[in-house]
Amino acid sequence: MPTIYLSPSIQPYNKYLTEGDEQYWMNRIADDMVPMLEQNGIKVVRNTPNTSLGQAIRESNAGNYDLHLALHSNAGPSNLAGKLRGPDVYYYPYSASGKRAAELIADELRKIYPDPDLVSTVATTRLAEITKTSAPAVLVEIAYHDNAEDEAWIRNNITVIAEALTRAVCAYLEMNCAL
Structure with a gap:
């Protein structure tokens, strides 16, 4: 049975413009994903809001996971606060599997995000959940929570x-899943 480690944000201090925070909304997405994945024969292990980043990485590395998937929302630097939009899908540049997973995720996000041209994949060696996990890893910044349009899109499209x-x-696990 394929198994993934699902790691929604543990950052309640990243407040949304209208209501909630990054931790709350990313856990809502994870809450919807778990039954969908499980009903398709994919085992899911996930962190909890009380898990530290180090604990999540250690938990992921202690298992034999096919994918480590981290869910986040983004915020622009202070000089661009509220001006940036779009999902960014991060992967480790030396992981062909991580890159493949990132591209598949970006392809699916392009189908649902209002401006598909703003969905990008980004190679990085700076994010611990990408560089320190044993499994192929992807960190998805779903959209910008400091941008009113993106924040509303996240909140109004949790299930989507x-x-x-x-x-x-x-698709990454090469499975035909029913939703």
Whole structure:
């Protein structure tokens, strides 16, 4: 049975413009994803809001996971606060599997995000959940929570986002999943 480690944000201090925070909304997406993945024969282990980043990485590395998937929302630097939009899908540049997973996730997000041209994949060696996990890893910045349009899109599309991410995980695992 394929198994993934699902790691929604543990950052309640990243407040959304209208209500909630990054931790709350990313856990809502994960909450929707888990039953979808499980009903398709994919075992899911996930962190909890009380897990530290180090604990999440250690938990992921202690298992034999096919994918480590981290869910986040983004914020621009202070000089661009509220001006940036779009999902960014990060992967480790030396992981062909991580890059493949990132591309599949980006493809699915392009189908649902209002401006598909703003969805990008980004190679990085700076994010611990990408560089320190044993499994192929992807960190998805779903959209910008400091941008009013993106923040509303996240809040109003929790299930749609969860379905897109689930389709991408299924494609990565080469499974035909029903949603």
